[in-house]
Amino acid sequence: MFTIKLLLALLISLLVHATIPACASDKDVMVYRYWDWGITPQRDDYQVAVLKLALEKTRTSHGEYRIERKLETLSRSRAHRAIAQGEFLNIHASPLRPLLTEQDRREQLAESIPVTIPLMKSxxxxxxxxxxxxxxxxxxxxxxxxxxxxxxxxxxxxxxxxxxxxxxxxxxxxxxxxxxxxxxxxxxxxxxxxxxxxxxxxxxxxxxxxxxxxxxxxxxxxxxPLPTLFHVSAKHPSLADRVEQGLTQARQDGSLDRLFEQHFSEHVHQMKSxxxxxxxxxxxxxxxxxxxxxxxxxxxxxxxxxxx
CATH class of the missing domain: 3.40.190.10 (Periplasmic binding protein-like II)
Incomplete structure (x- = not known):
């Protein structure tokens, strides 16, 4: 009986010590919880690919990251509230919303931070x-x-x-x-x-x-004109800053344009034809x-x- 208890105690101790480093390292990972609207999968797949591109560009400067796609049927108002809370969701991509008044601007910035680099050439x-x-x-x-x-x-x-x-x-x-x-x-x-x-x-x-x-x-x-932008929860400005830096690099080195062509060249060709x-x-x-x-x-x- 004593031997069994001792073995169980040792096993629990090993498990606890094994998880401590993982939890500690997980705190260093920047986690992006992306709202996947799900109605237009091609658009969502592209937007997630752009997000990954931006985060890869900044891996050296900002460290590891993780993208969690949240496929949820939400109204836009509920999604915006979730982004503002910054827990279940903290990033989504949507068209630039017009700001008609200074109050509109304050309310939007209290909810989310727009990364003002268009993703899809309108x-x-x-x-x-x-x-x-x-x-x-x-x-x-x-x-x-x-x-x-x-x-x-x-x-x-x-x-x-x-x-x-x-x-x-x-x-x-x-x-x-x-x-x-x-x-x-x-x-x-x-x-x-x-x-x-x-x-x-x-x-x-x-x-x-x-x-x-x-x-x-x-x-x-x-x-x-209807530019699509990333909007990041105002509670996580460091997440927005990293995306902006990564997109700036991707735009400058042409990789953002190449990704767009990879996903949408067929649609563009069809329009031109x-x-x-x-x-x-x-x-x-x-x-x-x-x-x-x-x-x-x-x-x-x-x-x-x-x-x-």
Whole structure:
């Protein structure tokens, strides 16, 4: 009996001493808990790859890191609250939110720190239109923005895009959840759903029950500046500082551009290969210094001059 107790005591002692160094070293690891929205996997995979690239660039200066992808179905408001708390989540990637007042700016900075280096060359701002197949002839006859403004766009509740459409005098309904957009379009609540070129096909595949009734309009596109940024919990400024330093290096040495090409060259090639009608919208929340006012990923001949 004594021998068994002694062996158990020795085993417990060994286990305790074995975990102490691991815990101590784990404190030196910078842990990034990333919100994985899950609706557009290609976008999330790219954003995590960019985060990893930035952290690899700073491994020598900042040490080890760990990325934890949190696949959670959260509303944007709940995700923002979680980021602000900085525990379950501490980083996510989303479009730059407009700051209309000084109070808006203070509230945002109290919640999260934006890393102001665009991740996707404003690719989210290249918007294809999902329409009812029965409306194809009506949409194919649209030649200028004034005609499109007679119709109603549908967007998800709380999306940054809603204010952009309103600023440009487009009609928009923004009271839907993402998962109800397509049934509402079929029900005639609005006339089209503008989604990023990297989202439209995946959306129709996800909701394949609507594929016979809905389609992507092939030759008309909207564009507005919509830079995607990392937003890091304000409670973890050192995490934000490291990401900014790593992205700065990746942008300067060209590795950020190469990663973008690796993930999205097919989408860019497809846009350039089609003769598009492109209506350019203004985004008052994006500084012109970012150089995103025009759709730079399109060929000049595919980029008509008139603005809405």
């Amino acid at each position: 690719l989210l701002g290249y918007r294809s239109l999902i329409i009812r197949r029965s409306d194809y002839e009506k949409f194919s006859g649209i030649t200028d923005a004034a005609q499109l403004k007679q119709l109603i766009a549908g967007q998800g509740r709380g999306w940054t895009d809603i204010g952009i459409y309103e600023h440009n005098e487009y009609q928009v309904r923004g009271d839907a959840e993402y998962f109800t957009l397509f049934s509402m379009l079929l029900a005639g609540r609005f006339d089209y759903i503008p989604l990023s070129v990297i989202e439209v096909n995946g959306a129709l595949s996800r909701f394949e029950q609507y594929s016979d009734s809905l389609m992507v309009l092939p030759d008309l596109m909207l564009y507005y 089609v003769k598009l009608r492109v209506f350019v919208l203004e985004n008052p929340g994006v500084p012109s210094t970012l150089g995103l006012d025009r759709p730079l990923l399109l060929n000049p001949q595919s980029n008509p001059k008139p603005r809405p």
